[in-house]
Amino acid sequence: xxxxxxxxxxxxxxxxxxxxxxxxxxxxxxxxxxxxxxxxxxxxxxxxxxxxxxxxxxxxxxxxxxxxxxxxxxxxxxxxxxxxxxxxxxxxxxxxxxxxxxxxxxxxxxxxxxxxxxxxxxxxxxxxxxxxxxxxxxxxxxxxxxxxxxxxxxxxxxxxxxxxxxxxxxxxxxxxxxxxxxxxxxxxxxxxxxxxxxxxxxxxxxxxxxxxxxxxxxxxxxxxxxxxxxxxxxxxxxxxxxxxxxxxxxxxxxxxxxxxxxxxxxxxxxxxxxxxxxxxxxxxxxxxxxxxxxxxxxxxxxxxxxxxxxxxxxxxxxxxxxxxxxxxxxxxxxxxxxxxxxxxxxxxxxxxxxxxxxxxxxxxxxxxxxxxxxxxxxxxxxxxxxxxxxxxxxxxxxxxxxxxxxxxxxxxxxxxxxxxxxxxxxxxxxxxxxxxxxxxxxxxxxxxxxxxxxxxxxxxxxxxxxxxxxxxxxxxxxxxxxxxxxxxxxxxxxxxxx
Numbered sequence: 001x002x003x004x005x006x007x008x009x010x011x012x013x014x015x016x017x018x019x020x021x022x023x024x025x026x027x028x029x030x031x032x033x034x035x036x037x038x039x040x041x042x043x044x045x046x047x048x049x050x051x052x053x054x055x056x057x058x059x060x061x062x063x064x065x066x067x068x069x070x071x072x073x074x075x076x077x078x079x080x081x082x083x084x085x086x087x088x089x090x091x092x093x094x095x096x097x098x099x100x101x102x103x104x105x106x107x108x109x110x111x112x113x114x115x116x117x118x119x120x121x122x123x124x125x126x127x128x129x130x131x132x133x134x135x136x137x138x139x140x141x142x143x144x145x146x147x148x149x150x151x152x153x154x155x156x157x158x159x160x161x162x163x164x165x166x167x168x169x170x171x172x173x174x175x176x177x178x179x180x181x182x183x184x185x186x187x188x189x190x191x192x193x194x195x196x197x198x199x200x201x202x203x204x205x206x207x208x209x210x211x212x213x214x215x216x217x218x219x220x221x222x223x224x225x226x227x228x229x230x231x232x233x234x235x236x237x238x239x240x241x242x243x244x245x246x247x248x249x250x251x252x253x254x255x256x257x258x259x260x261x262x263x264x265x266x267x268x269x270x271x272x273x274x275x276x277x278x279x280x281x282x283x284x285x286x287x288x289x290x291x292x293x294x295x296x297x298x299x300x301x302x303x304x305x306x307x308x309x310x311x312x313x314x315x316x317x318x319x320x321x322x323x324x325x326x327x328x329x330x331x332x333x334x335x336x337x338x339x340x341x342x343x344x345x346x347x348x349x350x351x352x353x354x355x356x357x358x359x360x361x362x363x364x365x366x367x368x369x370x371x372x373x374x375x376x377x378x379x380x381x382x383x384x385x386x387x388x389x390x391x392x393x394x395x396x397x398x399x400x401x402x403x404x405x406x407x408x409x410x411x412x413x414x415x416x417x418x419x420x421x422x423x424x425x426x427x428x429x430x431x432x433x434x435x436x437x438x439x440x441x442x443x444x445x446x447x448x449x450x451x452x453x454x455x456x457x458x459x460x461x462x463x464x465x466x467x468x469x470x471x472x473x474x475x476x477x478x479x480x481x482x483x484x485x486x487x488x489x490x491x492x493x494x495x496x497x498x
Contacts, residue, residue, distance in 0.1 A: 001030060001047045001114065001115075003047075004047045004048060004049060005049070005112065005115050007095075007096055007099075008049060008096075008099065008112075008131075011096065011099045011100075011129055012128055012129065013099055013125075013127065013128060013129040013131055014109070014125035014126055014127050014128060014129075014131075015125070015126050015128065016111070016117055016120050016123040016124070016125060016126075017108075017123060017124060017125075017126045018122075018123060018124075019108070019122070019123070019124045020108060020124075023060075023061075023106065023108050024055060024056075024057060024060065024061065024108070025108045025109065025110060025124050026051050026052050026053065026055050026056065026061075026107065026108065026109045026110070027051075027052040027055065027109070027110050028049055028050060028051050028052060028109050028110055028112055028113070028131075028133070029049075029050055029052065029113065030047055030048070030049055030050075030112070030113060030114075031047070031048045031049075031050050032045070032046070032047050032048075033045075033046045033047075033048070034046070040232060048132055049112050049131065049132070050131075050132045050133035051107075051109050051127075051131050051132065051133035051134050052133060053133045053134045053135045053137075056107075056134065056135050060105075061105050061106065061107045061108075062105055062107075062134065062135045062136045063105070063136070064136065064139055065135045065136050065138070065139055066139060067138035067139040067141070067142040067179075068142065068160075068161045068162045069162055069177070069178050069179060070160060070162035070163065070176050070177060070178045071160050071162070072285055072367075073366050073367040073398065073401070074157075074159075074160045074162070074163055074176065074401060075176060075178075075183070075214070075215075076228075076327075076329065076364070076366045076367075077361065077366055077401060077402070077405060078163070078174055078176050078183060078185060078405075079183075079211075079219070079226055079228075079329055080226075080329050080331065080361060080364055080366065081174070081185070081405050081407065082185035083225065083226055083329060083330075083331050084331040084334065085185075085187065087185045087186060087187055088185065088210065089183060089184070089185045089210060089211045090183070090184045090185070090192070090207070090208075090209070090210065090211070091181070091182070091183055091184075091208040091209065091210070091211040091212075091214060092181075092182040092183075092184065092199070092205055092206065092207055092208060093180060093181055093182070093205075093206040093208060094145075094180040094182070094203050094204060094205060094206070095204035095205075095206055096204060097141050097145075097179065097180030097203070098129075098130050098131060098132050098134075098137040098138070098140070098141045098180075099129045099130070099131065100129070100141060100144050100145070100202075100203055101129060101130035101137060101139075101140030101141040101142075101143065101144045102128075102129065102130070102140060102144065103127050103128055103129055103130045103134075103136070103140065105136070106126075107126075107127040107134065108124045108125065108126055108127070109124065109125045109127055109131070110124055110125070111123070111124065111125060138179065141179075141180070142177070145177065145203070146164070146177075148198065148199075148202050148203075149164050149175065152166070152195060152198055153166055153168065154166045154173075154175065155167075157401070157404040158400055158403075158404060159397055159398075159400040159401035159403075159404055160401060160404075162176060162177045162178065163175070163176055163177075163401075163404065164176075164177070165404060166186070166191070166195075167406075168191075170187075170188075171186070171187065171188040171191050172186055172187050172188070172406060173185070173186035173187075173188070173191060173192065173195070174186060174405065175195075178214075178215060181214065181215065183211060183214060215285075216230060216232075216233050216282070217229075217230060217285060217286060218230065218231060218232060218326075220490070222328075222493060222494055224330065224331070225328055225329055225330040225331070226328070226329040227326055227327070227328050227329070227490065227493050227494075228285075228286045228326050228327045228328075228329065229286055229324060229325065229326025229327070229490055230282075230283055230285065230286050230287070230326065231323055231324045231326070231490065233282070233283065234283060234319055234323050235323060237276075237279050237280070237283070237316075237319070238316060238319065238320055238323070241276055241316060243313070243316040243317065243320060244320070246313075246316065246317050246320050247317060247320075248317055248318070248320050248321025248322075249314060249317045249318050249321065250318070250321070250475040250478070250479070251318060251472070251473065251474075251475055251478045252289065252290045252292075252293035252314065252315045252318040252319075253292065253293040253296065253311065253314060253315065253472045254314060254472060255472050255473070255474060256472075264305070265305060265306050266303055266304070266305055266306075267304040267305055267306050267308060267309045270301075270303070270304050273300075273301070273304040273308065273309055273312065274301050274304075276312050276316075277294070277297050277298050277301060277312065280294045280297065280312070280315060281294050281298060283319070286326045286327045287325060287326070287327075287487065288327075288358065288365065288368045288468075288469065288485055288487065289322075289325070289468065289478075289482045289485060289487045290315060290318070290319070291368060291370045291469055292354075292356070292370050292468070292469050292470065292471070292472075293311070293314075293315045293318075294315070295354075295370045295371065295372070296311065297311055297312055297315065299372065322489070324489045324490040324491065325487055325488065325489050325490075326487070326488070326489075326490065326493075327365060327486065327487060328364070328486055328488060328493055329364050330362070330363050330364055331362065331364075332361075332362025332363040332364065333362045334361055334362050334407060335361070335362060335409065335411065336359060336360070336361055336395065336398060336399065336402070336409055336413045336414075337359070337360050337413065337414045337415075337416070338357055338358070338359040338360075338391055338394075338395055338413060338414070338415045338416070339357060339358050339359075339415075339416045339459070339464060339465045339466040340356070340357040340384070340387050340388055340391040340415055340416065340417050340466055341356050341357070341384075341387065341417070341418065341464050341466035341467050341469065341470050342354060342355055342356065342373075342377075342380070342383040342384045342386070342387040342419075342470065343356075343383075343470040343471045344377060344379070344380040344383040344384075345376070345377065345383070346470070346471060347372065350376070351376050352372050352373050352374075352375070352376055352377075353372075353373045353376075353377045353383035353386070353387075354370065354371070354372055354373070354469075354470045354471070355369070355370070355371050355372075355373055355383075355386060355387040355390050355391075356368075356369065356370050356371075356387065356466045356467075356469030356470045357369055357387065357390065357391035357394065357466055357469075358465060358466050358469065358485065359391075359394065359395065359398060361402075363486070364486070365485060365486050366398070367394060367398060368469065369390065369391075369394065369469075370469045370470070371390075373386055373387075380419065380421075381419060381421040381422050381425065382438055384417060384419035384421075384422035385422045385425060385426075385438055385441055385442070385445075386438070386441060388415065388417060388422060388426065388441075388445055388456065389441040389444055389445055391415060392415070392444065392445055392448055392454055393444075395413050395415070395448075395453070395454055396448065396453060398413075399413065399453060412449075412452045412453060412454050412455040413453065413454050413455070414454075414455055414457060415454055415455065415456045415457070416457055416458075416459040416464070417456055417457075417458065417459065418458065418459050418460065418461045418464045420458055423456050423457075423458055425442065426442070426445050426446065426449065426456050427449070427456070463484075465481055465484045465485055467481060468481035468482065468485060
């Protein structure tokens, strides 16, 4: 606590003033956290002073709050580009990052507990820096950091505002921002050294060396590639939920279940259900094999039933048996391909369909999606067509992202769909009373076909990889598609390279 308080004082975070009569005064509290290393050992004990920003009033002591964070596909692509180019990938952390953000609004806070000024015990803190807990703190930090990077010569990515690009002659640097965690790769060591000197001078930069853990994702180097996994996170989840010694099962969801198990009896602890569902959702960062099951579970957050909790227990048992599974990144031809599927009217409650797609850059899975469609589809063709439209939107974004990484796609992105009617409609529109309502989706897809951004081809249902993202499957079918999705165990991935 003393170290944190001294850092706040050194940063000029506040000045003590008599309490104003017409301004709200926020409370504050100390938050304590145990930081661990990737192997679970204690790294350090951390204390942080946090303002109680939930009492802030819009237009009084805050206005704008939005601050972007890096999209997960951007992280995967950056790591893959560095691997493909044989560039180093460096990781950094900014200590007390939010305290670098300048505060423009008039904000007052009570003095920190245990650190009340003896000479002015009734004074309050007039904040000058965007302390943690304030609604505008993330935005002010992002603005401060990016202003410094722009002055250095970086520009914003057109696809992801948390990715900044440095281009000068043959020099290429890519910097990724996720709040106060930074990833950097590039091909010119002198420019990297100059950048690090600037960041050290301006901010409290902590160099963490080559990336090994980022946002709880463990990064393992292997011959010719990288392996992303969340084994420690999954182990902690199983321990905290009491499932570390449970019996494993071969699939995350039973064939009898639609993923939306219904029961009249409400689950007794909905907060526990929501906490587990949120934790499971974070695990999908490297585990698309559980994406459909997690999506189904998260549709019942408001009033979960005992049946819904049984679905969570089933998923935890599957994770227990696949705890070391993850996602390999391997360089290849760097051409983008996408598999699209839909499960028509699969939800027995509202009869809405499921959209699913997964995109590969060469042999590496970089993006995937599972979501329930907003409107009820009147036919399987309509459900597949809406899935094609969603996938096309993601592909256009990915192509723009790859342009930013100086990796433009020279050919149309191949989309594989197993519905011949949807493919026929994409190439030869025949609108009548039954299909007129999806005409907008047609024009969107057709435009990108004509512009040679995408091409749509038929694939046999047995080879449709996205099928694993749409419905419960038998153990054999699930295992086959999981392999095609490239999800493997840590041991299998490394044994394959021996």
